[in-house]
Amino acid sequence: MLDACAELVDEVGYEGLTTTLLAERAGVAIGSVYQFFPDKRAIVQALTLRNLEAYLLRLSDRLTGGDLTDWWDGVDAGIDEYISMHREVPGFRTLHFGDIVDVHLLDEDRDNNGVIAEQLTQVLVDRFGIGDQVRLRFALEIAVEAADALIKMAFRRVPEGDERVLAEAKSLIREYLFAHVDADRPATAKVTQKAGKS
Template sequence: MIDEIGFERLTTAMVAERAGASIGTVYRYFPDRIAVVDALAIRCTQRLAARFVAALDASGAETWQQACDALIDETAELYRTEPGFRAIRFGDTADTGTGDAEDRMGALGTAVGQIMRDRFGLPDNERIARAWVVLAESGHAVLARAHRDREHPDTALIAEYRTMSRAHMESVVAAG
């Protein structure tokens, strides 16, 4: 619904109607529309992390560069196929009125960093941790724009993001 009408117009009554539930049932789990959006964002973050790990396992990625490509591919696929994922725009706190988007992006960056350390031996330092957050923030902005038309995503824009993210991470990793 957020994808269709935007956060500003979303009400808990609309959520209840779409879910086929009573308003009381919705309020039992979500005190307000912000809680609904937060729950959706958490679910989307978890789904992206799970898909990323599955893609790494399926592809047999041997380098962190291949892992970055897999992450971009999985994120782009979720933007293309899941309305809830497109609607959240993780780093855009103005959309929801909450301050939790920053925490979600930090958590996503931390999770990606941990996977890269565990699987590819990347170092654990503040600069690399910050780079993952920067790439997560910029990636969601670029991928949201690239998927404005979900039937015809701007693949050139996605390719440009892939090039930028790889170059940035290579420079950060090289600097140690």
């Protein structure tokens, strides 16, 4: 049913999605839909949570791949996987992480991007040992909001994502995080930043 939901969201949008359409696409009785989900919001919430789990798994695979040398590589991987999911995962470019439905879809006490930033913070701390988690999490909340807006813009302009906009998004996030997480950044990243500016 979640696969059918993802396909329909891409075709008709969240507003056009109905439980009747979902049942027809999934090839099940409408009662079977209601057996698991009380309404379409609950279906989309389940799909969003599945997408979040898939995103974190993809990012974890990248971070344990051995080719990342500092925390910026982890952030870069996070942006790359977010872009890849827009291109590869049905329904993702429409729903993202549920903001089109409810900014508190993932957690009633925090907005969706705040949840993503917290997850990214934990991943980066575990992988790179960054010390100031509170500072990093706040900086990532800002970065996630900015990156999310620019990536959405890129996919509005070009179906596969405007590469110029995506490049600018990475550049903007890189400069912002370098400025705000400098104290926690290892020496290798500082050398990279200076080399990039020369």
